[in-house]
Amino acid sequence: MTDDATPQSLSEKVSAAHIRVPARGNRKLDRLIAAVNGDVQIKAWWHAAAINAERLGMSDHSWVHIQIVTNIGLRLARLLFRRGVVPSVVTDYGLTERDAEVVIAAAALFHCIGMSIHRQDHEQFSLFLTADKLPKMLEPIYDEPTRSIIVAEASHAIISHRSKGAPFTIEGSILRVADALDMAKGRSRVPFEQLLPNIHSLSSYAIESVKISPGREKAVRVEIEMNNSAGIYQVDEGLGTKLRGTPLAEHLEVVARIDAEHEQRLVPVFRL
Incomplete structure (x- = not known):
């Protein structure tokens, strides 16, 4: 039997990913999900992206x-379509809502793989890797020209999640948001606990x-629970910036709440 304390090999760490x-x-x-789960290269890119994020304290x-x-x-797509x-792939190409789900999922699965190369311009690097990998993965699922349309729409969503991405499709807006x-704070635990706190x-x-x-x-209604009013920055500058100006803005309401009586003190003193 393997001791639980035995460090995982690189192969084991990569193989652990399962969507x-x-x-x-x-x-x-x-x-598509089955194909991604069976692809070691994509999992390796995810792992490398995670390592680079750790290196940068992100x-x-x-x-x-x-x-x-x-x-x-x-989740967003299904609530939106239900209402x-x-x-956009239905309006512009005569495809189906299920095809739109494939576009959204593909974009989500590939949107950060460029982080395996570098943080700066990682969205563009994600496009390069997606262009090489996604068409091959979709070959057993879609014939041409639909396959190329799915790849193009997913790629639009990927590049649209950058800071000034300005998506003009519903699917791109969904990925961005x-x-x-x-x-949620589980994502920020490492940079918060190991580095000097910042906004x-x-x-x-x-x-x-x-x-x-x-x-x-x-x-769609998005409800955000905060333990400290500092979270307003994340809601406004993070989510708000990604939502404003997209085709999704008119369809989402966002409510952020904090119980003032139990507001946590996140740092005792902040010094510049």
């Missing part, structure tokens, strides 16, 4: 972040939970 999402009968989505960019963003993206928001919604780590650590549910006046 789980509710396909809900979407066979194309199911096949929030988590491991396969766990990938799984969270993929699931948030699909009559039409995906889903990435921003992975904000980014403080605001991230102040986010307790994020709940996504059907809205009343709008299609």
Whole structure:
């Protein structure tokens, strides 16, 4: 038997990545997820991205972040589609909502692999790697020209998650917002506890939970629970910046709350 304290090999660490999402009968989505879970190269890119994030003292960019963003993206999509928001691939190409789910999932699965190369311009590096890998993965799932349309739409979503990405599709907007919604404090634990606190780590650590549910006046309601008012920065500058100006903005309502009586003191003293 292997001692639990025995360090994992590189191969074991990479192989541990396994994405789980509710396909809900979407066979194309199911096949994409299965293909990704069987691809060691993609898992290696995720692992390298996580290592680079650790080197830079950044929030988590491991396969766990990938799984969270993929699931948030699909959750947003299904709530939006249920309320009559039409995906761009349906409007512009006559495809289906299930094809839109594949676009969103593909974009989520590949959006951060460029971090395996460098943080700066990682979205563009993600495009290079996606262009080489995704078409091959989709060959058993889609014929041409649909395959190239799915790749193009997923690539638009990937590049649109950068700081000034300005997505102009529903799917691109969903990926951009889903990435921003992975904000709960578990993601920021390493930079908060190991580095000097700053507004980014403080605001991230102040986010307790994020709940996504059907809205009343709008299609989706996002409720954010904070333990400290520093979290407002994460909500406004993080999520707000990613949401404003996108086709999704009119369909989401965001409510952030804090129990003032139990507000936590995150740092005793802050010095410049």
